[in-house]
Amino acid sequence: MKISFHINGGAQSVAVDGNTPLLWVIRDMLDLKGTKFGCGKAACGACTIHVDGMAVRSCSYPAKFAEGKNITTIEGLSAGEELHPVQQAWIEEAVPQCGYCQPGFMMATAALLEKAPNPTDQDIDDNIVNICRCATYYRMRKAIHRAAEIKNANS
Amino acid sequence: MKKAYLFYTLFLAAGMALAYASSQPQDGEGITPPPGGEEPEDALQAFDKMMAVLTHKRCVNCHPAGGRPRQGEDSHYHNFNVQRGADGHGLPALRCGTCHQRENNDYSGVPGAPEWSLAPLSMKWEGLSRVEIARSILDPARNGGRTLEETVHHLTEHELVLWAWEPGVDANGRPREKPPVPKDEYIKAVKVWAEAGAPIPEE
Amino acid sequence: MSESKPKKTFSRRKFIIRSAVGVGVLLGTGYFTRPLWRRSLADMANSMEPSYLGDTETPQLWFEVTADNQVILHSPKVEMGQGTFTGLAQIAADELEVDMRQMKVVNAATATGNIDGLSTGGSNSISGLWQPLRELAATMREMLKNEAARILETDAAALTVREGVVSGNGQSLSYGDIVKAVKEWTVPNTPPLKDVNSYQFVGKPIPRIDLHDKVAGAPIFGMDATMPDMLYGAVVRPSSIGATYASADASRAEKMPGVVKVVKEKDFVGVVARSYLEAENAKNAIEVTWDTGKNWQSEDIEEMIKVGKGEPFVIQKEGRAKRILDNEEGVVRAEYRSPIGAHAQLEPNGALAFVDGDRATVMISTQVVKITRGEVAARLGLDEENVNIIPTYLGGGFGRRLHTPNAMQAAVLSRAVGKPVKCFFNRQEEFQNDTFRPPTHHVLRAKLLENGLIEAIEHHVSSGDVMFGSPLFPAIAQPILGADAGAWRGGMIQYGKVPNFRAVSWRVKLPFATSWWRSLGLLANTFAIESFMDELAVKAGKDPVQFRLDQIQDDEAGRRLKEVIKAAAQKAGWKDGVQNGRAMGFAASTDANTPCAQVAEVSIEDGQIRVHKVTCAIDPGLAVNPDQVRAQCEGAIIMGLSASMYEKMTVKDSQLTPTLYGPYRMALMKDAPREIDVVILENAEAPGAVGEPPLGPIGAAVANAVFRLTGRRLREMPLEL
Structure with missing residues (x-):
């Protein structure tokens, strides 16, 4: 079926089986490789994107539901050359090790900051439940607080 | 949606006497003839059938007693410390809809249905006896202010409730267990029970 | 040393x-x-x-x-x-x-x-x-x-x-x-x-x-690799222990949408399709007949992994420890266990291969570039020089990518269709076909002198293979070492002032693949030895930090170890006992010449062990990048906590389970200590090991704190109250 949506600000149309997880449309049809496959079962969070601003695990989101939606991936998180506050904070705190899970964490964090501009440690514990095997959680927590500061200073 | 609305109207119009509607299959399999000469089911037998469903994990997992849903055939706490949130739809950035969509996903094994969410805490069933559950669903203070008719409607027509009979497959591709009573028998039992004045047995 | x-x-x-x-x-x-x-x-x-x-x-x-x-x-x-x-x-x-x-x-x-x-x-x-x-x-x-x-x-x-x-x-x-x-x-x-x-x-x-x-999400990983005209492959992998491929009926799969070719080899069957999902769907439609063996259960594995069974090898001996301890009077004895551990790295294993005539190119996340090349060349009958392995960034390694038959499989599929083929594991296959951290069993014995110091101490570890059986380690080299040095890594007694000590490694060949997992035996061996040291200190009525310091020898390695112990205790404000519902636990280890000591500050909340703070002192020698030394310590500590407190694979009817994150419980953000304080000492001129040594002490440090809080000695990982 033909599915039309906006992704990272641009209109896009794909012809694909409607049940195809949006993850594979994004990665293999649109060649946006920042959204990662980790488990395909909505368990690890590596494939987290935004659908109309909400954090969604794209491996468990059928492409047909994307019709008419606004999709954002890690590639569209930044505004042009300027990195998103979450990305800036991730660099300042030198969070990534292997880096594979990080786009998913950053997307989840960006969604959190829209709802909770000053997240508490408890908010972070409750909302950010992706998996990082390098276990960079300690720096991530610092980076999430720092991202909130940057974002609040900008706005 | 249209079909459900029609049933609802009929239901309200004809009240509980309309046993005809109770035998309507909800999954579009076609119309079966009205029960006609069949003897009405004994209300307490109907209660047993209904409760076999309502106490099943497909129901109770999302009617938990606390702030966390349960999942799986062993009703363990939902993985990743998932929580109810203010509106029963999860936390601000970890909504139910982060993973659950409006239908089951056979690729991920993540279940889904419209309005996938937890029952409000007032409607907790976890840890309750059959009698306590029955009292709870009849109590407007706890059942969301529903009349008996509205409660019957929720129990027999709400898509999220009826998901229990189409629970899809788990992450390993294995079919989830369905409630122990077939859907049409359950629906009929609910209506028979309600029709008989929703009697709650002594236990 | x-x-x-x-x-x-x-x-x-x-x-x-x-x-x-x-x-x-x-x-x-x-x-x-x-x-x-x-x-x-x-x-x-x-x-x-x-x-x-x-x-x-x-x-x-x-x-x-x-x-x-x-x-x-x-x-x-x-x-x-x-x-x-x-x-x-x-x-x-x-x-x-x-x-x-x-x-x-x-x-x-x-x-x-x-x-x-x-x-x-x-x-x-x-x-x-x-x-x-x-x-x-x-x-x-x-x-x-x-x-x-x-x-x-x-x-x-x-x-x-x-x-x-x-x-x-x-x-x-x-x-x-x-x-x-x-x-x-x-x-x-x-x-x-x-x-x-x-x-x-x-x-x-x-x-x-x-x-x-x-x-920025740049396409730098093996999973992200692409080539023009690329197709997708999927290989049917065994889901149970001991299953080997016998035959396959692919008649249904061949007719499925997007399928380009079903490829049957002597040892596996795979399919090539136009998209990942079509390959995956077709793979699931292939009916494979497996040769299977015994029906394995967790209890069988536990029975095998037991000190006293398998082949013993004395890895360390000083004085007359055995003789002293065989006279059981006054001997303290304790047993410890650790479970099967999965790598669970986030990027699944996979490879993109293109076999073009007598040349092959493979893009892959691998830790063994040369072995990967050799395996591809051997399977295809090509000269190694004509096989170019292009390693990508790895989405986690941890030892999982020391075994890369997936490169050969992708290459075989590519050759069959004459186009580049990308082929990777799904998550279930990752868990089922992991090369696991082997389970272990430890028996420790010791006798104290009247002054409270150790007269004799002995550590026995029974473990599945780590190095042995790995392609990285030729079978002919086994006699050189005698015992599997991966299994006993961290298993030697590091308290050189003790007059009599001995360590014995018992080798067990398990029916599933066990291999290298970040820090190898260090995690389990240190958990056992350093928990036991704490038991001895308590029995001797001594402060566990001083108890350790008193029994470390005065050579260079000993001096460096003592320095990290003192630094960790000082930075943490070490106190033996419970304060405000929290207790500290202490442990130390030396791995690859890098000594590391840790203090864990722990409480019990809602019946769960909660680690609030970890202080870590490490001496890797010259720290080329102190911030990355720090990052490795932080990550190793939390990964070690995860393995020590939550993770466990079990065997049921020859199935290794669970096969998914979540059911395979790992540390999440909420489980990570809110404070990690890393002290870096540089008491050696050259840079030394960093990535693994800090995994050693954490399990014992937490368990030792739990003992102070509850009086219970947790001798089995994952630590459960």
Whole structure:
């Protein structure tokens, strides 16, 4: 079926089986490789994107539901050359090790900051439940607080 | 949606006497003839059938007693410390809809249905006896202010409730267990029970 | 234990100039190391001396100078998160006299000839390349200066270099300018290396060079690799222990949408399709007949892993420990266990292969570039030189990518269709076909003297294989070592003042693959020994920190260990006992010559163990990048907590379960300590191991704290109240 949506600000149309997880449309049809496959079962969070601003695990989101939606991936998180506050904070705190899970964490964090501009440690514990095997959680927590500061200073 | 609305109207119009509607299959399999000469089911037998469903994990997992849903055939706490949130739809950035969509996903094994969410805490069933559950669903203070008719409607027509009979497959591709009573028998039992004045047995 | 090491130098000085490729000129060199298998094995197994095993015959590409004056380092060690690329760039930049901004690092493809014959692992990437890389960089700098001197018609000694620009005689030339102008290079003798204290970048917390790519979501991983006309493959993998492929009926799969070809081999069946999902769907429609064996249960495995069963090997002996302890009077005895552990790295294993006639190219996340190449070449019947393995960034390694038959499988599928094929595991297959951390059983015995010190102590560890059976470790080498040094890593008694001690390793061959998992046996062995040390300290009525300090010998290794113990205790404000519902637990270990001590501050909340703070003191020698040493400690501590407190694979009806994150419970954000305080000591001149040593103490540190809170001694991982 033909599915039309906006992704990272641009209109896009794909012809694909409607049940195809949006993850594979994004990665293999649109060649946006920042959204990662980790488990395909909505368990690890590596494939987290935004659908109309909400954090969604794209491996468990059928492409047909994307019709008419606004999709954002890690590639569209930044505004042009300027990195998103979450990305800036991730660099300042030198969070990534292997880096594979990080786009998913950053997307989840960006969604959190829209709802909770000053997240508490408890908010972070409750909302950010992706998996990082390098276990960079300690720096991530610092980076999430720092991202909130940057974002609040900008706005 | 249209079909459900029609049933609802009929239901309200004809009240509980309309046993005809109770035998309507909800999954579009076609119309079966009205029960006609069949003897009405004994209300307490109907209660047993209904409760076999309502106490099943497909129901109770999302009617938990606390702030966390349960999942799986062993009703363990939902993985990743998932929580109810203010509106029963999860936390601000970890909504139910982060993973659950409006239908089951056979690729991920993540279940889904419209309005996938937890029952409000007032409607907790976890840890309750059959009698306590029955009292709870009849109590407007706890059942969301529903009349008996509205409660019957929720129990027999709400898509999220009826998901229990189409629970899809788990992450390993294995079919989830369905409630122990077939859907049409359950629906009929609910209506028979309600029709008989929703009697709650002594236990 | 730590002696001064013979300095590695070039045994022959010969740079090979390569023809221009793209921009700039490639410079290569044949770098000659000690090519002794035995020496390397001993390096890895025993002394843990830094290991690097380069090719001895063919030229190798190390540096590429581009026209815009950038230097690209082709690293024979892969980047899997440990920060190696950044450390290597710092080391090279200092000797090359270029700025960090001018340094790029890429994984060396095997076609460059720059192939590490060992692996990326063992925490030895920085330490192993510390000397050779500095010599290479310094030699290259001198070559460039010499050519600049010729062009500028002056004496090389009169030239200065700054940020890759050679100046003198009133003129300047960039490295890029020089390489463009030179046709014939002369290779000087290895110049003296700079004083370490004069380095601008080494020793500084330079930001990782891969940060931007990693926050931008750049396509840098094996999973992200693409080639034109690429197809997708899927291989049917066994889901139970002992199952081997017998035959397959693919008639249904062949008719499925998108299927290009079903490929039946003698040992596996796979399918190639136009998309990942079509390949996956078709794979699921293939009906495979498996030859199966015994029906295994967890209890069978536990029965096998038991001290007293299997082959014993004495790995350490001092005095008469056995004799003293066999007289059971007054002997303290305790048993410990650790479970089967999964790697659970986030990026699934996979490979993109293109077999084109008698040549093959494979893009893959691998820790064993040379073995991957050998396996692909052997399977396809190609010359190794015609197989180019292009390593990508790894989405986690942890030892999982020391076994890469997936490269060969992707290559076989590619050959069958004549197009590039990308083929990777799904998550369930990852868990079912992991090369697990083996389960262990430990028996510890000790007897105390009247003064409370240890008279004799003994550690027995029973473990599945780690090194043995790995392609990285030839079977012929097993007799050299006798016992599986991976299994007993961390299993020796490090308290050298104790008059009588002994350690015995019991080898058990399990029916499923067990292998290298970050820090190998260190995690379980340290958990057992350091928990037992705490038991002894309590029995002796001594402070556990002082109890340890009193029994460590006074040689260099002992002094370094004592320093980290003292530093951790001091920084944590060590107190033995419960304060405000919290207790501290202490443990220390030495791994690969790097001592590490940790203090865990723990409470019990809602019946759960909660780790609030971990203080870690580590002495890796010279810290090339202190911030990355810190990052490795933080990550290792939380990963170690995860393995010690939550993770466990079980066996039911020959199925290894669970097969998904969540059911395979791992540490999440909420489980990570809110505070991690890392103290870095640098009591050695050269850089040492960092990536694994901090995994050692954490399990015991937590369990020892739990004992103080509850009076219960948790002797089994995962720790459960």
